[in-house]
Amino acid sequence: xxxxxxxxxxxxxxxxxxxxxxxxxxxxxxxxxxxxxxxxxxxxxxxxxxxxxxxxxxxxxxxxxxxxxxxxxxxxxxxxxxxxxxxxxxxxxxxxxxxxxxxxxxxxxxxxxxxxxxxxxxxxxxxxxxxxxxxx
Amino acid sequence: xxxxxxxxxxxxxxxxxxxxxxxxxxxxxxxxxxxxxxxxxxxxxxxxxxxxxxxxxxxxxxxxxxxxxxxxxxxxxxxxxxxxxxxxxxxxxxxxxxxxxxxxxxxxxxxxxxxxxxxxxxxxxxxxxxxxxxxx
DNA sequence: CCGTATCCAAGGTGATACTG
DNA sequence: CAGTATCACCTTGGATACGG
Numbered sequence: 001x002x003x004x005x006x007x008x009x010x011x012x013x014x015x016x017x018x019x020x021x022x023x024x025x026x027x028x029x030x031x032x033x034x035x036x037x038x039x040x041x042x043x044x045x046x047x048x049x050x051x052x053x054x055x056x057x058x059x060x061x062x063x064x065x066x067x068x069x070x071x072x073x074x075x076x077x078x079x080x081x082x083x084x085x086x087x088x089x090x091x092x093x094x095x096x097x098x099x100x101x102x103x104x105x106x107x108x109x110x111x112x113x114x115x116x117x118x119x120x121x122x123x124x125x126x127x128x129x130x131x132x133x134x135x136x
Numbered sequence: 137x138x139x140x141x142x143x144x145x146x147x148x149x150x151x152x153x154x155x156x157x158x159x160x161x162x163x164x165x166x167x168x169x170x171x172x173x174x175x176x177x178x179x180x181x182x183x184x185x186x187x188x189x190x191x192x193x194x195x196x197x198x199x200x201x202x203x204x205x206x207x208x209x210x211x212x213x214x215x216x217x218x219x220x221x222x223x224x225x226x227x228x229x230x231x232x233x234x235x236x237x238x239x240x241x242x243x244x245x246x247x248x249x250x251x252x253x254x255x256x257x258x259x260x261x262x263x264x265x266x267x268x269x270x271x272x
Numbered sequence: 273c274c275g276t277a278t279c280c281a282a283g284g285t286g287a288t289a290c291t292g
Numbered sequence: 293c294a295g296t297a298t299c300a301c302c303t304t305g306g307a308t309a310c311g312g
Binding site for chain 2: 017020074114
Binding site for chain 4: 273274275278279284287290
């Protein structure tokens, strides 16, 4: 907690995230980048993986974006990176302790998504249906 | 669980999210839209809020984007919306039961971000520093 | 008050070819 | 193998003015 002490809505004391200038907004945003949760999923439980293993495990990611995401995660201290200068070269990635601490929260979110897909899709159909019948 | 049974990386059995075509990707993405976690934060604990209250509570959000985000959350069944056709009009938002089930996972993520901002920032400085000294 | 309409900037993301 | 370089898209998000 942090920057304000005034309630914004009755009974709501501002989480830092609600504060315009709080850098936690950027951190959260980063943590929820398109491929970050998937990388964390693959590297959970102390697993190491090479670049191509990650690329294969995470369907649809391009090498460019995977590199960018891994770099920024490395920069933030979420993943470690080890280069073995052999031929062919070998690079391994793993979660640091800090990165490992994101596994539980990210897994919870991922599981929520996986478990509620069908309900959400039903809700969408129902909503779109009502909208259509309003128009007709 | 779902679509595949083959391990992608040794010991890694694919979560649905890793599957290219799994709609849970879209759901997760949506759940982590820029303003969704903040809306959920404000509406947690069964609180209701009017449009303008949300807008004030969530610093920096524009009316257009707030509307869009609320609409899509309503479409997915995460928030309820009640219009009171008075003058001036009054519209209330709240979390549905489904929406309320996202509070815990989203709060965990938000708290992670709020609690680790400084560490992440330190890591970034260190990383950028090493990069600079490599160049010089 | 609660939005919508319009226009616009930014950058996240992607496809692909190429290099050490 | 492990990326980088390049180009382009196109969605997300923002500023602002206006309408019911």
